[in-house]
Amino acid sequence: MTLPADPRIQLVPASRFTVEQLTTLYNQTRVDYLVPMPMNAARLAEYIRTYDVDLDHSLVACQGDEVLGLAMLGVRRDRTWITRLGVLPSTRRHGTGQALMEGLLEQTARLNIKFCMLEVIKDNTPAHTLFRKMGFREIGELLVLRRSPTLPPPDPVIADAQPLDPVEALDLVGRNRGTQPWTNQSETLNNARDVSGLNVMLPDGSHGWLVYQRQKFTLTRFAYKTDVGDPPTVAMAFLSHLHYMYPRLDTQLENIQINDPHLPALYKAGYVEAFRRIEMWFGDPPKSLLS
Amino acid sequence: MIKILLIEDVVDNIELTRKILVSAGYEVVHASEAEAGMEQAVSEQPDLILLDLGLPDYDGQTVAGWLSADPRTAAIPVVAYTAWPEATARQMVTSYGCVGYIPKPILKVNDFLTQIASFLPSQQEYDPSR
Numbered sequence: 001m002t003l004p005a006d007p008r009i010q011l012v013p014a015s016r017f018t019v020e021q022l023t024t025l026y027n028q029t030r031v032d033y034l035v036p037m038p039m040n041a042a043r044l045a046e047y048i049r050t051y052d053v054d055l056d057h058s059l060v061a062c063q064g065d066e067v068l069g070l071a072m073l074g075v076r077r078d079r080t081w082i083t084r085l086g087v088l089p090s091t092r093r094h095g096t097g098q099a100l101m102e103g104l105l106e107q108t109a110r111l112n113i114k115f116c117m118l119e120v121i122k123d124n125t126p127a128h129t130l131f132r133k134m135g136f137r138e139i140g141e142l143l144v145l146r147r148s149p150t151l152p153p154p155d156p157v158i159a160d161a162q163p164l165d166p167v168e169a170l171d172l173v174g175r176n177r178g179t180q181p182w183t184n185q186s187e188t189l190n191n192a193r194d195v196s197g198l199n200v201m202l203p204d205g206s207h208g209w210l211v212y213q214r215q216k217f218t219l220t221r222f223a224y225k226t227d228v229g230d231p232p233t234v235a236m237a238f239l240s241h242l243h244y245m246y247p248r249l250d251t252q253l254e255n256i257q258i259n260d261p262h263l264p265a266l267y268k269a270g271y272v273e274a275f276r277r278i279e280m281w282f283g284d285p286p287k288s289l290l291s
Numbered sequence: 292m293i294k295i296l297l298i299e300d301v302v303d304n305i306e307l308t309r310k311i312l313v314s315a316g317y318e319v320v321h322a323s324e325a326e327a328g329m330e331q332a333v334s335e336q337p338d339l340i341l342l343d344l345g346l347p348d349y350d351g352q353t354v355a356g357w358l359s360a361d362p363r364t365a366a367i368p369v370v371a372y373t374a375w376p377e378a379t380a381r382q383m384v385t386s387y388g389c390v391g392y393i394p395k396p397i398l399k400v401n402d403f404l405t406q407i408a409s410f411l412p413s414q415q416e417y418d419p420s421r
Contacts, residue, residue, distance in 0.1 A: 027347070031301060035375060036345030038300055040324065043348060149356040150388040217325075217353050248360055250353040272386050274352075275379060 009096055011103040014058035014070060019045050025060065025070050029086025034124050035275055050191045051083065051182065052076050057107040061087070061096045071100040073107055074182060078286040080108045081182040082118040085127070097127070101134045105282065115283040117182055119255060122276040136280035141258040142181055144274045147251040151270040153244040159237040162199040169197035169211040173223045179290055181255040181279055184223060189213070192221055200237040208234035210242065219251045224262060235265030243269065255279070293411065294318045296337035298328035298354060299372065300347050307397060308341070308372075315404050325349035329357055332364045339411055341393070344373040344383060352387045359388030370410050 014022060023041045030036055039047065048055065051074050058072040068091045074081035082104050087096045108116050119142060120127050164172070173189045182188070189195055189211060197211035206229020213221040219242070226234040243251075255277060256263065295312055299305050300323045309319045320335050322328035325346040332340060340358065344351035351371060358364040371392035373380050380392045390410050397403045 032374075035379075037350075038345050038347045040347035146352060146383075146386065148352070148359075148387045150359045150386075217349055217357055248357070250349075250356045252350075252353075272382055274383065 008063050009068065009094075009099045010062050011059045011099060012062060013056050014060050014072065015055035017060060019048070022055075022060075022070065025067055025088075026084055026086060029069055029088055032089050033086075034121055047084075048072075050188055051081070052187060052191065053083065057104075057111065059100055059103045059107070061100050063091075066091075068094075068096045069100060071104055073104050075111060075113070076182075076185070076187055078113060078115065078288055079182075080104070080111065080113050080116045082116060083182075097130055098134070101130060105134065115281070115286055115289070117279065117281050119181060119183075119277040119279050122278055128278065131280050134282070136282045139279040139281050142255040142277040142279055143253075143258060143263075144277065145253040145256055145266060145271040146274050147243070147269065147271045149248050149250050151243075153247055154236065154240045154269040156244070157237040157240040158203060159241070160201040161237070161241040162201075164197035164199055164209070164211070166195050169195050172197065172199075172209050172225070173211050175225070177223060177225050179285070181257070183254045184221070186223070189221060189223055195221075198238050198241055200234060200241065202229065202234065202237055204229070206230065206234055208238065210235075210238040212242065214246070214249070217250055219246055219249045220253070222253055226262070231261035232263075232265040232268075235262040236268065239265060239269040292316070292318045293339070294320060294335065294337040295407070296328065296331055296335055296340045297321045297372075298323075298325065298331075298340065298346065298351070299343040300324065300345075301343070304343070304395065311397065311400055311403060312407070315407075317407075323347075325351070325354045328354055329364075332358055332367065333361070337367060339407070340367055340369045341372045341407075342369055342389070344371055344375060344380070352383050355383075355387040355389050368410050368412070370407075 020041045023039055023044045027038045053072045054075040060070045061068040069087035071085040072083050170190055173186045192213045194214050199209045201207040208226035210224040212219050295317050297308055297319055312319045322331045325348045342351045355369050358369055368390040371384050371389045374395040384392045393406050
């Protein structure tokens with residue numbers, strides 16, 4: 001148990017609670033959130049698995065018998081990730097958020113990890129201010145993009161498109177794609193179910209690949225790279241083939257970096273911005289993140 | 292009787308919205324999650340769907356896109372019912388085939404009912420004297 005600055009607030013490991021209890025608490029903290037993102041227990045369980053959330057090192061804030069809020073910690077080798085931070089509306093402005101943040105940074109240090117990352121929704125000023133106060137710095141803006149299945153597939157692009165099975169797809173994801181936010185790192189795709197991909201080769205010799213997760217109603221968790229050629233041109237080729245294959249599925253892309261060279265193709269294919277996040281880092285990034 | 296399918300997960304919002312709509316003479320059917328809402332849209336064939344954009348299993352945009360693309364539900368008007376910032380809500384409404392949106396929370400009951408009526412096919416307009 002961690003004792004934060006306010007001795008009335010106790011932090012206990014989230015693993016002492018069931019996923020159902022954590023889901024209820026999480027939803028209660030988000031009821032008035034800028035962009036409400038409620039979850040059911042199955043979705044939270046999938047989130048925990050996919051993003052390597054460590055419930056033993058995640059925290060629930062309590063005061064006596066009353067639960068005040070929670071914050072989760074993702075753990076991957078040499079880095080941690082703070083996510084799902086929330087405080088019940090009726091108990092805010094009493095230091096619970098700061099206590100949870102201090103607790104998670106302490107957990108990171110206990111794991112002998114010196115680097116932590118997170119994302120905050122743009123214009124969520126109270127959270128952004130808290131993270132800066134805790135020593136996090138802004139790295140860049142991230143886009144949450146969507147494409148409606150009511151749109152027709154993009155115009156066909158002449159290219160040789162080779163479907164990839166999960167093993168082939170995950171092999172590509174592990175290659176260098178530059179620094180990625182937590183949600184888009186190779187570990188995420190390795191943990192996800194129903195992952196497959198496309199390799200595209202255009203007549204001029206340019207080529208690249210796309211790996212994605214296909215869920216019942218959605219396509220999501222894209223990883224992609226242009227190996228040779230112009231990124232928007234290669235991206236139009238894989239997007240054209242993908243949406244022709246799955247015309248009925250909604251598409252949701254999380255945390256696309258604002259300087260991603262493939263973005264023009266995404267917009268041309270009908271993707272729209274839902275909202276933006278700001279990526280923030282604490283400490284010096286490990287080499288594994290930058291390679 | 293005009294039937295409205297409310298797809299919404301927050302209990303307080305469900306109770307308030309249902310109470311207002313029922314008192315105005317509408318029949319209300321309800322689902323708390325996206326997938327159940329899609330099933331009810333097919334089976335109940337409501338005259339209008341009032342759709343929360345933040346749902347626990349899949350989000351409201353996914354529901355709206357699926358309903359718009361399915362011939363069994365494509366003709367049913369879908370109204371986004373959301374506390375999202377107006378610009379974001381409008382963007383999603385346009386992209387996902389909703390006929391419009393109603394912001395939450397409900398501030399004035401009569402305004403809410405007028406908005407509901409405006410999204411119904413013309414022959415079914417809300418008549419407060421009914």
